[in-house]
């Protein structure tokens with residue numbers, strides 16, 4: 181297992197070690213001790229899983245303090261473009277985003293610290309996404325930013341005619357309008 185830095189501090193790709201043989205493959209999909217040794221010292225408390233068809237865009241979502249969540253995202257089947265927007269106050273990359281391909285082919289995982297809005301688009305016919313969170317779901321603290329906020333310039337890589345977004349996500353505010361309030365007081 182190793183980590184790969186991205187263009188945004190603290191947002192890292194986790195690459196598990198795969199053991200391939202004539203039967204198929206095996207890998208440790210989660211190992212708290214090895215993640216700690218790699219600097220991801222997070223105690224996760226909840227697993228989420230969603231299935232989506234091609235063209236779905238979920239996000240951009242986050243929970244505000246004190247329920248802000250770190251996440252560890254992976255793809256059980258299919259392929260997604262995982263997008264994280266840095267909302268951390270005073271971050272040199274505030275408002276910037278990373279877009280990373282996660283798939284059941286590359287078996288890459290993405291560690292997303294607190295302070296990011298998270299979303300993904302589905303690039304395969306279907307994708308099943310599993311992600312761990314280090315804070316429980318707290319609906320009153322849920323916030324979001326419009327996936328198509330022009331200031332973010334996110335290229336979701338899906339056919340606009342086949343885009344499928346929830347009614348809730350269609351009316352999210354832009355980054356400029358959003359309530360942030362992540363900071364650890």
Ligand SMILES: Cc1cn([C@H]2C[C@H](O)[C@@H](COP(=O)(O)OP(=O)(O)O[C@H]3O[C@H](C)C(=O)[C@H](O)[C@H]3O)O2)c(=O)[nH]c1=O
Nearest residue numbers: 228230238239240241242298299300316317318346348
């Ligand atoms: C997030 C969540 C949702 N729910 C319920 C609430 C709704 O009745 C139903 C679907 O929720 P929602 O439409 O918010 O699901 P997504 O659009 O996939 O939301 C997720 O999308 C992006 C990619 C994220 O990173 C977030 O973790 C999460 O917000 O599940 C729960 O019961 N527990 C939960 O932790």
